[in-house]
Amino acid sequence: MAWNLNSDRPIYAQLIEVIQIRIIAGSYKPGEKIPSVRELAAEAGVNPNTMQKALSELERSGLVTSVRTSGRVVTEDMEMIRETRNCLAREQVHEFIDKMKELGYKREEVVRLLEQEGGNE
Amino acid sequence: MNELVQVRNLTKVYEKKKLALNSVNLNIPRGKIIGLLGPNGSGKTTLIKLMSGLLVATEGEILINGSRPGPETKAQVSYLPERTYFQSGMKVRELIDFFADFYEDFRPERARELLANLNIEENATLRTLSKGTKEKVQLIMVMSRDAQLYVLDEPIAGVDPAARDYILRTIISNYNENATVLISTHLISDIENVLDEVIFIRDGRVILQDTVENIREKKGKSVDAYFREVFAC
Numbered sequence: 001m002a003w004n005l006n007s008d009r010p011i012y013a014q015l016i017e018v019i020q021i022r023i024i025a026g027s028y029k030p031g032e033k034i035p036s037v038r039e040l041a042a043e044a045g046v047n048p049n050t051m052q053k054a055l056s057e058l059e060r061s062g063l064v065t066s067v068r069t070s071g072r073v074v075t076e077d078m079e080m081i082r083e084t085r086n087c088l089a090r091e092q093v094h095e096f097i098d099k100m101k102e103l104g105y106k107r108e109e110v111v112r113l114l115e116q117e118g119g120n121e
Numbered sequence: 122m123n124e125l126v127q128v129r130n131l132t133k134v135y136e137k138k139k140l141a142l143n144s145v146n147l148n149i150p151r152g153k154i155i156g157l158l159g160p161n162g163s164g165k166t167t168l169i170k171l172m173s174g175l176l177v178a179t180e181g182e183i184l185i186n187g188s189r190p191g192p193e194t195k196a197q198v199s200y201l202p203e204r205t206y207f208q209s210g211m212k213v214r215e216l217i218d219f220f221a222d223f224y225e226d227f228r229p230e231r232a233r234e235l236l237a238n239l240n241i242e243e244n245a246t247l248r249t250l251s252k253g254t255k256e257k258v259q260l261i262m263v264m265s266r267d268a269q270l271y272v273l274d275e276p277i278a279g280v281d282p283a284a285r286d287y288i289l290r291t292i293i294s295n296y297n298e299n300a301t302v303l304i305s306t307h308l309i310s311d312i313e314n315v316l317d318e319v320i321f322i323r324d325g326r327v328i329l330q331d332t333v334e335n336i337r338e339k340k341g342k343s344v345d346a347y348f349r350e351v352f353a354c
Contacts, residue, residue: 005314007310007313007342007343007345007346008337008341008342008343008346009337010334010337010338011314011333011334011337012334038293038294039294041293041294042290042293042294044314045286045289045290045293045314045315046293046314046315047154047293047314047315047316047317047333048293049152049153049154049317050314050317050333050334
C-alpha cells in the first residue's frame with residue numbers, strides 16, 4: 001500500500017495505518033525485519049521524527065518489536081495480527097454506516113444493499 | 122544548554138531605514154526539520170543570512186551553540202543560498218575539492234556517492250548542467266557536510282516535482298540526528314510532511330512557532346491551508 005497522505009489529519013496516525021495494512025497484507029511478514037526509520041521516512045517523504053513516533057506507537061501496541069542492534073521486526077503473534085485486521089475492518093464498517101445514515105438509510109436497507117451489491121464483486 | 126539557536130531581540134535595519142527584522146525572539150531546538158515560512162519580503166533571507174554570519178545585526182543577538190556568528194559558528198552552519206555562487210566554469214570534481222578545502226566537516230565520499238546515484242559526471246562543467254541538476258549539485262555539497270545547522274534558503278523553488286522529491290529525500294536521509302535543518306520556502310504544501318515545526322514570519326516579526334502535528338490537530342487543516350488563512354490579503 002502506498003503512502004497516500006491526506007493533508008488535514010495528523011501524519012503519524014496515517015503512517016500507523018499504512019504500516020498496519022502492510023503487515024496485515026503480508027508485505028511485511030511475521031518475524032521479518034521492517035525498514036529503518038530513515039528508509040521509511042525517505043520512502044514516505046515525511047519527517048523522520050514523525051515516522052519514529054508512528055513506529056513507537058506500533059511498538060507499544062505490540063505489532064512490531066524492537067530487537068537490539070537490528071531494528072524492528074513484525075510480531076509473530078498471528079492472533080494479534082488478526083485482531084488488528086478485525087479492528088481496522090470494524091473502523092471501516094463504522095465509517096460506512098455513518099455515511100449511509102447521512103444518506104437516510106435504515107439498518108435493514110443497508111444490509112439488503114450490501115447483499116445485492118456485494119454479490120457482484 | 123539545550124537550544125541550538127537562540128535569537129534575542131534581533132533587529133536588522135538596512136540602508137535607507139528599511140526595517141527587515143523587528144525585534145525577533147526565537148529558540149530553535151536540535152534534531153528537527155523546521156520550516157521558515159512567510160511571503161516574499163517578510164525577512165526570511167535576512168534571518169538566514171544573519172544566522173550564517175553574512176550580515177551583522179543592527180540590534181540584539183544570535184547565539185549558535187552558545188556562540189555569536191563568526192568563524193567558529195561558520196564551521197558548524199551549512200548554508201544553501203537562494204542563488205548559486207559557484208563559478209560556471211568549474212567542474213564538479215573541482216567543486217568537491219573546493220568544499221573539502223574550505224570545510225573540515227565536508228565528506229567527499231558522501232558527495233561522490235550522491236552524485237553517482239544521480240549519474241552526474243564529476244568531469245562535467247557546471248555550465249553544461251540543467252538548472253535542476255545544478256540545484257541538486259549545490260544541495261548535495263551543502264548536505265555532505267556534518268554540520269550542526271543546515272540553513273537552506275528556498276531549496277525547492279524553480280525545480281520540477283521529481284527533482285523536488287529528490288531534494289526532500291536527500292535532506293531527510295542525510296542530516297544527522299542531532300543537527301537541525303531550517304528550510305525557508307513559500308511552497309508549503311510540497312514540504313509540510315517533512316517538517317517537525319514551522320515558524321511563520323511576517324513584516325520582520327515572528328507571528329507563530331508550532332509543530333505541524335499540533336496545527337493539524339488543533340485547526341483540523343493542513344499547515345498550507347492555515348498559512349493561507351493567516352496571510353490572507
